[in-house]
Amino acid sequence: MSEVYGVRRNRLRERYAATGTAGALVSRPANVRYLAGGAPRGAVLLLGPAEDVLLCPREPTGDTREGRPDERLRLTVLPTASGDPAVAAADLARTAGGASLAVEEHHLTVSRHRAVRSVAPRMRLADLGLAVEQLRVVKDEEEIACLRIAAEITDQALGELLESILVGRTERHLALELERRLIDHGADGPAFPTSVATGPNSGRRGHHPTDRRVEEGDFLSVCVGADYRGYRCEIGRTFVIGTSPAQWQIELYDLVFAAQRAAREALAPGAACRDVDRAARQILDAAGHGEGLAPLTGHGVGLEIDEDPQLAPAAMGKLDACVPVTVEPGVHLPGRGGVRIDDTLVVRQEADGGPELLTITTKELLAL
Amino acid sequence: MSEVYGVRRNRLRERYAATGTAGALVSRPANVRYLAGGAPRGAVLLLGPAEDVLLCPREPTGDTREGRPDERLRLTVLPTASGDPAVAAADLARTAGGASLAVEEHHLTVSRHRAVRSVAPRMRLADLGLAVEQLRVVKDEEEIACLRIAAEITDQALGELLESILVGRTERHLALELERRLIDHGADGPAFPTSVATGPNSGRRGHHPTDRRVEEGDFLSVCVGADYRGYRCEIGRTFVIGTSPAQWQIELYDLVFAAQRAAREALAPGAACRDVDRAARQILDAAGHGEGLAPLTGHGVGLEIDEDPQLAPAAMGKLDACVPVTVEPGVHLPGRGGVRIDDTLVVRQEADGGPELLTITTKELLAL
Numbered sequence: 001m002s003e004v005y006g007v008r009r010n011r012l013r014e015r016y017a018a019t020g021t022a023g024a025l026v027s028r029p030a031n032v033r034y035l036a037g038g039a040p041r042g043a044v045l046l047l048g049p050a051e052d053v054l055l056c057p058r059e060p061t062g063d064t065r066e067g068r069p070d071e072r073l074r075l076t077v078l079p080t081a082s083g084d085p086a087v088a089a090a091d092l093a094r095t096a097g098g099a100s101l102a103v104e105e106h107h108l109t110v111s112r113h114r115a116v117r118s119v120a121p122r123m124r125l126a127d128l129g130l131a132v133e134q135l136r137v138v139k140d141e142e143e144i145a146c147l148r149i150a151a152e153i154t155d156q157a158l159g160e161l162l163e164s165i166l167v168g169r170t171e172r173h174l175a176l177e178l179e180r181r182l183i184d185h186g187a188d189g190p191a192f193p194t195s196v197a198t199g200p201n202s203g204r205r206g207h208h209p210t211d212r213r214v215e216e217g218d219f220l221s222v223c224v225g226a227d228y229r230g231y232r233c234e235i236g237r238t239f240v241i242g243t244s245p246a247q248w249q250i251e252l253y254d255l256v257f258a259a260q261r262a263a264r265e266a267l268a269p270g271a272a273c274r275d276v277d278r279a280a281r282q283i284l285d286a287a288g289h290g291e292g293l294a295p296l297t298g299h300g301v302g303l304e305i306d307e308d309p310q311l312a313p314a315a316m317g318k319l320d321a322c323v324p325v326t327v328e329p330g331v332h333l334p335g336r337g338g339v340r341i342d343d344t345l346v347v348r349q350e351a352d353g354g355p356e357l358l359t360i361t362t363k364e365l366l367a368l
Numbered sequence: 369m370s371e372v373y374g375v376r377r378n379r380l381r382e383r384y385a386a387t388g389t390a391g392a393l394v395s396r397p398a399n400v401r402y403l404a405g406g407a408p409r410g411a412v413l414l415l416g417p418a419e420d421v422l423l424c425p426r427e428p429t430g431d432t433r434e435g436r437p438d439e440r441l442r443l444t445v446l447p448t449a450s451g452d453p454a455v456a457a458a459d460l461a462r463t464a465g466g467a468s469l470a471v472e473e474h475h476l477t478v479s480r481h482r483a484v485r486s487v488a489p490r491m492r493l494a495d496l497g498l499a500v501e502q503l504r505v506v507k508d509e510e511e512i513a514c515l516r517i518a519a520e521i522t523d524q525a526l527g528e529l530l531e532s533i534l535v536g537r538t539e540r541h542l543a544l545e546l547e548r549r550l551i552d553h554g555a556d557g558p559a560f561p562t563s564v565a566t567g568p569n570s571g572r573r574g575h576h577p578t579d580r581r582v583e584e585g586d587f588l589s590v591c592v593g594a595d596y597r598g599y600r601c602e603i604g605r606t607f608v609i610g611t612s613p614a615q616w617q618i619e620l621y622d623l624v625f626a627a628q629r630a631a632r633e634a635l636a637p638g639a640a641c642r643d644v645d646r647a648a649r650q651i652l653d654a655a656g657h658g659e660g661l662a663p664l665t666g667h668g669v670g671l672e673i674d675e676d677p678q679l680a681p682a683a684m685g686k687l688d689a690c691v692p693v694t695v696e697p698g699v700h701l702p703g704r705g706g707v708r709i710d711d712t713l714v715v716r717q718e719a720d721g722g723p724e725l726l727t728i729t730t731k732e733l734l735a736l
Contacts, residue, residue: 061575061576063576065576080663103478105477105478105479105482106477106478106479107477108477108478109473109474109475109476109477109478110471110473110474110476110477110478110481110495111473111474111495113478114473127478127479172551173548176544176547176548176551179544180541180544180548183540183544208429208431208433295448
């Protein structure tokens, strides 16, 4: 696995070298982990000019949530209270004779940027921009393997919850129970705060669990995902509590299901992100739910739960093979509740069987 | 309660007005919440020049974790996908005829700062610096009341855990159980990731729970805290598992206890932060544990778990009354484990009874 990181660093090197920059300072944690394999909190990665160095504010703890830094990378643990690792990195680049350094201006604060400049006043500071984020969009098979495991863990945790008694339990307790089960099954943690929404709360994107208890006849919508070795997936399902769903519940569920399927089927290399969004959005719109739809139908996932690409009306760009995305349309009817259905899939060539569904929990409307 | 926020905003206004700045853009979430009472994720607060406006990227959800925005404050919900609220705020300041705007350069990224400048090229951008953080150091009685409740919740959760069977359970499960109990008792969530450390892991500051199981004869150290209405406290205790602690455990515990008590007793208005640190550090140092001590003995708490002041050897400044701080010395012996004892206290005048201990769980060495 280790050489993967060297390959990634070289791909980044080609990008900024082309702009005439001698070195790069990567500070955004997910970007550091992508290029270095792992990093203690606060670590930064200096690429070139002389060598690549991971500067850590403390010893790596071996905590799986930090990942394991690439052994082929020089690792420097800074003395306690020696200040900002980004400044130490800039100083190192200066002593190595670097004339210019590309930094992540979308991550460094104005104050940190000033401190970096002050230790190397003669060094030209350029903007690395989203170069690393762009490299991260298309995943290699090791990354997809981690996402696959994250999805398996998530399906297991959700499946177990569905077998337990739900009526009378609060949204908060169900969310905590799901997170405990994720960890039981080997997750490093939840990929994002688990959302459990009942009754009038159901179907709300990113709903924060409350003390409301599950009641007969409720819609119950759940959005949960595991973090496995840093890779984060997402699944959302909506269920009905009790013996038989009401007519409006069946109709709303079928509608959202149709919209979600349409977007899933639109996933293909070369497909415009906005067209995938439209595939779902126009179905919900035609049914009179155009108002109050979420701004996006889905998004990329990986080392962060919300990455490029975005599946939204104004999104530019096309999908590539090996890009994992969520497809998560939903409708929420104020005061009544609603439905969200959310899967994580990997865009694949038609010849390879089309989109690979990672989150395989059934999407039938289950009455629990 | 509401007028409290207006008072805080006016105190800030006096500060930057003195520097000849017409308005201020507050973007750091804890600072926005302090001045506005609450804010949806991503919200920014514009103070002046014409009026104060809270710019939110979405409708407030009423989620207790966000707080409730001050009704006396103009609240603007930006249209979906209208971009960075900080840029919208700068545009508003410009149209209001503001000649200058102070921004939080320690929070705004270089890219956001550039975007802010680009919408108002003629407006002078100054640095607000840590003005709001400085206002936040001394707490009012409402803030201390929230911290008191957070501490009560934390003591309850910890007390319940101690009554349960511990041997054979993993660090991860104990941590999750504690967090569930925090929420059962009314916390908005954990104040920080709960740390549970057993055996050789015990006594390590910020240890991330592993799958190691509690064994007879272990030290068990726990660090946990509740978030109540945004206010975060912290308690750390170390216990022995089994009937009777070993001699080395008793001696190490007594030493850390003595150090922690010395620092607690040094807390007083006007006391130098470094002297409080030294009170604990010199006791551990004299016993031969000077190496490998944490860089700080304690820190302020409030809307963030790690605020000013810092109790550290190089810390400048003195304590004031009504400043809540942690006192958390510890010793970790590699391979054997260690002890940490951590309380949250409020600095008070001698005449008011001296330091107010918020976390009242016993500090005897309990054998569980």
